[in-house]
Amino acid sequence: MALRFIGIDGTSEHGGCPSVWVDDRDGSFVIQGVVVTDQAEVDQVVARSPLAPNEMIVRFPAHMRGYLLEACGEREPDVG
Numbered sequence: 001m002a003l004r005f006i007g008i009d010g011t012s013e014h015g016g017c018p019s020v021w022v023d024d025r026d027g028s029f030v031i032q033g034v035v036v037t038d039q040a041e042v043d044q045v046v047a048r049s050p051l052a053p054n055e056m057i058v059r060f061p062a063h064m065r066g067y068l069l070e071a072c073g074e075r076e077p078d079v080g
Contacts, residue, residue, distance in 0.1 A: 003030060007067035018060050020067040029071055033058030 006020040021030040036042055036057040045057050060068075 033060045
């Protein structure tokens with residue numbers, strides 16, 4: 001697997017999540033985030049998009065949206 005690291009949440013308490021990666025083979029995204037366990041939120045998502053056995057719902061903070069744009073090739077990477 002050829003995953004390319006894009007960015008990580010610098011405000012993370014443990015320094016490891018959330019993060020964004022791109023698979024250079026096919027351009028797909030790999031997103032690490034906090035698993036959504038609030039049943040009301042899960043129910044809302046599943047009502048529109050049922051979960052397969054190998055799927056989970058993760059929360060990705062809005063302040064990290066720039067990393068998603070970078071992964072899409074729509075902005076320059078952060079320096080630092």
